[in-house]
Amino acid sequence: MSEVVEAGHATHDDHHDHGPDKGLARWLFTTNHKDIGTLYLWFSFTMFLIGGVLALVIRAELFQPGLQFVNPEFFNQMTTNHGLIMVFGAIMPAFVGLANWLVPMMVGAPDMALPRMNNLSFWILPFAFAMLISTLFMEAGGPNFGWTFYAPLSTTYAPETVTYFIFGVHLMGASSIMGSINIIATILNMRAPGMTLMKMPLFVWTWLITAYLLLAVMPVLAGAVTMMLFDIHFGTSFFNAAGGGDPVMFQHIFWFFGHPEVYIMILPAFGVVSQIIPTFSRKPLFGYDSMVYATASIAFLSFIVWAHHMFTVGMPLAGQLFFMYATMLIAVPTGVKVFNWVSTMWQGAMTFETPMLFAIAFVILFTIGGFSGLMLAITPADYQYHDTYFVVAHFHYVLVPGALFSIIAAVYYWLPKWCGRMYDESLGKLHFWLSFIGVNVTFFPQHFSGLAGMPRRIPDYALQFADFNMLSSIGAFIFGFSQVFFLYVVIKAIRSGKPATDRVWEGAHGLEWTLPSPAPYHSFTHPPKITDAEAHS
């Protein structure tokens, strides 16, 4: 293993073992992309469990009609914080963690481009979420206005803890912006010679584009919450019509952030799946170039479709038509992707290890979520679906068996490279089937209750929705506990899994598989040579 230059420490730490520090200091002060990736992933899993507990409170309350466990006010805090924690605490940090672990290894770099800032991006997050989650224990209660925090619910009528929520969002935004800058600088400046842009693994490509989305919209979110702060504390009237402002303006600004945010949570998932499917199909990715262009097109379109989230709020007809057609256009590049994944598998020598199972489930179930999205894009139909459980079913299908399944698939796929040990294949498959059944039992019935008219964000409901809700709650508990089982599978692999080979998977290509398993603390101090076999797939 080659050395990393250690000059500049001559006075105080003149050691040359270059391994990690010992104890807590390693994690607090680390500048190593693998350590930081690990921190991100464990943080994300912790938030996932917390957000999951909130979800189970919701599902327990909805198991039967009537109020049984919580009062409506607390129920609102549960839905709000479940959304915020899952979006900003679980899904996004998990993808940043994957980027940290994988991007430097995939492009042949020694580390992330700006290692100290990398540490800062991570350590802001625990503070931000401490600030957000602590509000649940305050006298006024936590945020209760939905994860979309529409004004005036989040301004005029908000609990006083909204101030901490606002600053929490500012901190998360700062973390995301610094993380994105780091990823962009790493990809554009740290590639090994010969790793041209069109030879990069698709995971790297999707993250490059995602980082641009983050840079473009996180500051807009910061602007939105700043205007809220001013409306609440400094007497401005951005979102108050009495002073010439407009609550609908809040929704426009929020969704200008919010829609690209949806793709921020799914583009890296596309990247992960595009790495895994070729490996277990033992074929190169079908249509690599078109995958890149499709990703870029989706990213571009994400900026001009935001108002499809607010068709019912009152918009000029021309606006409704524009946003409807623009939204439907997204189905084209997304269709290209699904076609390419299926064509990659076509006539491949396929095997079905756990990562592949999750990846295939991703393709099928994400596509279902995409189809329900197309239904919601039709303006007149959306008038019926808006704010019903159909919307809940739609976005959970793209986020749970979509984004989350891809993260789980990524963990199974790269875990042997990270810790040098294999997970137990039959436990992994069991985890998959429990998750697959759980997720469908939870969310599929919600399509029906939504179409039948059940509104979202309510703690009680009319009797005719009882059966679907009971089914949904049973599924949620199956799904929730199978993720605790996932924790067991991962810990078992780390502690006592069988040693993994360097290539790990017979069909795997890419620079990360040329390194030993576990990957050494510093991977490519000197740039590796890029062979055709290790370029894009």
Added chain:
Amino acid sequence: MSSQTDQSVYYVPHNGWYPVWVAFGAFMLLAGLGTWLNAVKADEDPSAWMMYVGGATLAVVLFFWFAKVIEENHQGLANEQLKRSYVWGMGWFIFSEVMFFAAFFGALFYARNFAVAWLGGEGAKGITGDYLWPEFSSEWPVMANPDNSLFQGPAESMASPGIGSWLSYLPFWNTVILLTSSVTVHFAHTSLKNDSRGGLIGWLALTVLLGIVFLILQGWEYLHAYDELGLTLSSGIYGSTFFILTGFHGFHVTLGTFMLIIALLRAIKGHFSHHDCFGFEATSWYWHFVDVVWVCLFFFVYIF
């Protein structure tokens, strides 16, 4: 040390205590500010110690962090590739700042073109305004708000009096000052490229001076707005957009001036050379950026 370092190796610092303390400082600053704001709003006795602890931590740690990076550069640890990372980093940071201002400009455009017009009964959604506030008629700047008992409109606005009277119009002079400062910071850069240290220091000092004069005039304008025009944060959408745009711009000018002062002090210490001056260049890009934002402000907030 510098002669021994291998320029083909990308310098990855082994570890650092700065970032986690910056995170802590930012947390204390914002949690303290939140507590303080909530106390003020609830008419309680506000306590600000958390805010001060956070601010002080941030200031001290950032000082040591930047000092460390400068020191490492002097030791020759930063190779060309690392400097390119800094360039990418600063460039995309400025892009994110552009998007931050885009949110407020977007709010201004939406309010002017849609919200206020609709409230005044015009356009596709005008019927709502007719029902809610039939008295309200749309104009920009909005001098009388839909509900003047909640939000008292301003007596006068900051709108441009017409190009003929610009010589007595403060925002015009502020525009001249900031545009000039963009030129002076460019001259400082040219001097640096010609290895003229005196020129660098002189032009930088002049830029700092112009920045400070701009900020003083901006403060003066705010006093004038509050005391004489009755234009405040709470005078409705015009005051809201006016103060958030000019206020955040002023905050960025303050930050930029501070960065320029640091660059000036470093120039006096002899830090920059014509091929190694990222700290200076990043500052000057930032300064050009706040300048461009001001030009947009001058057009869309003051003139049109």
